[in-house]
Amino acid sequence: MRPSTPYLRVDVARLDDNITRVADAARAAGVQVWPHAKTHKTPEIARRQLEAGAGGLTVATIGEAEVFADAGVTDLFLALPIWPDPAQAGRLRVLADRTALRVAVDSVEGAHHLAACLDGARVSVLVEVDSGQHRTGVPATDVATVAVAAAGAGLAIEGAFTFPGHSYSPDTTTSAAVDEASALTEAVSQLRSAGIEPTVLSGGSTPSLQASLAAPGVTTELRPGVYVFGDAQQWELGRTTPDRVALTCRATVISHTGGRVVLDSGSKALGADRAPYASGFGRILDDPDARIVQLSEHHAVVETDRSYPLGSVVDVVPNHVCNAVNLADILYADHGPGLEAWPVAARGR
Numbered sequence: 001m002r003p004s005t006p007y008l009r010v011d012v013a014r015l016d017d018n019i020t021r022v023a024d025a026a027r028a029a030g031v032q033v034w035p036h037a038k039t040h041k042t043p044e045i046a047r048r049q050l051e052a053g054a055g056g057l058t059v060a061t062i063g064e065a066e067v068f069a070d071a072g073v074t075d076l077f078l079a080l081p082i083w084p085d086p087a088q089a090g091r092l093r094v095l096a097d098r099t100a101l102r103v104a105v106d107s108v109e110g111a112h113h114l115a116a117c118l119d120g121a122r123v124s125v126l127v128e129v130d131s132g133q134h135r136t137g138v139p140a141t142d143v144a145t146v147a148v149a150a151a152g153a154g155l156a157i158e159g160a161f162t163f164p165g166h167s168y169s170p171d172t173t174t175s176a177a178v179d180e181a182s183a184l185t186e187a188v189s190q191l192r193s194a195g196i197e198p199t200v201l202s203g204g205s206t207p208s209l210q211a212s213l214a215a216p217g218v219t220t221e222l223r224p225g226v227y228v229f230g231d232a233q234q235w236e237l238g239r240t241t242p243d244r245v246a247l248t249c250r251a252t253v254i255s256h257t258g259g260r261v262v263l264d265s266g267s268k269a270l271g272a273d274r275a276p277y278a279s280g281f282g283r284i285l286d287d288p289d290a291r292i293v294q295l296s297e298h299h300a301v302v303e304t305d306r307s308y309p310l311g312s313v314v315d316v317v318p319n320h321v322c323n324a325v326n327l328a329d330i331l332y333a334d335h336g337p338g339l340e341a342w343p344v345a346a347r348g349r
């Protein structure tokens with residue numbers, strides 16, 4: 001029995017291939033992989049990443065950390081400089097007791113607040129460095145100020161991390177990796193001058209991954225998330241190919257209005273992201289010239305030269321797979337015959 005469309009289908013052979021390929025390349029480059037689990041939110045996929053040699057999992061929220069801790073993951077990096085409220089502080093202390101937990105900080109005040117929230121519970125800290133995305137993180141030259149304050153507040157400093165998110169543009173996938181390496185190199189020198197020897201220097205995004213692995217420099221680990229599935233953004237950035245895309249949204253052709261093909265996979269299934277460089281609201285896996293030109297909650301309008309009879313089923317590649325997964329309760333894992341339901345256990349967490 002197949003689920004009704006729209007649903008998210010995982011090609012397990014491609015998923016495993018994506019995991020293994022990156023694990024092998026990282027091993028050859030001498031760096032660890034700490035995959036960002038916000039992409040899949042799914043314990044079954046985390047298990048496969050850890051079995052392939054991942055050092056631990058990166059998460060974005062306390063809720064994700066709790067779900068993966070419940071699934072038996074022992075090493076977690078909460079890579080967001082959170083400002084815990086009292087309830088979150090209590091949850092962090094519980095997590096600190098049951099896992100080896102690292103937390104991001106990017107300010108002196110944040111370090112003091114985190115230390116107060118932890119009240120002696122043991123977590124280690126990575127100071128976030130801005131390598132060019134200009135989201136969170138301090139300039140590499142200010143790393144020591146935050147690290148010294150955190151150490152003074154009783155936190156254990158493990159090192160520094162950066163997210164080279166400015167890799168999400170056709171011209172910067174490689175230069176972002178160069179920025180990542182130089183920011184982390186500067187962070188090492190700043191930390192050493194303050195008498196702190198970093199053991200972890202963490203980088204990584206999916207578009208910059210290939211370049212980071214080719215020249216890791218001081219980087220000790222990388223945290224790609226999207227690499228596990230690939231999506232239309234990575235396809236259009238030249239960072240995956242359709243034959244490696246491991247997650248699609250199965251959709252049905254429901255209308256031919258205006259000579260176009262209308263699918264039942266709207267923004268509530270695909271997510272609504274459309275980057276400035278995107279050619280549309282997703283891609284059709286087996287029809288590379290097709291364009292999804294219009295998206296509403298329950299409709300995707302496709303322009304294509306091919307003919308798709310009403311009722312036919314197509315595989316849509318979401319633009320940004322993390323957001324599509326975040327809209328689903330279940331991923332349907334296709335191993336060949338039959339589908340297995342994998343709960344997106346950290347959804348809503």
Ligand SMILES: Cc1ncc(COP(=O)(O)O)c(C=O)c1O
Pocket residue numbers: 036058079162163204205206207223224225226227
């Ligand atoms: C801090 C951090 N690390 C790693 C990642 C993973 O990068 P990507 O989504 O390009 O795979 C992200 C993604 O947003 C992130 O915010």
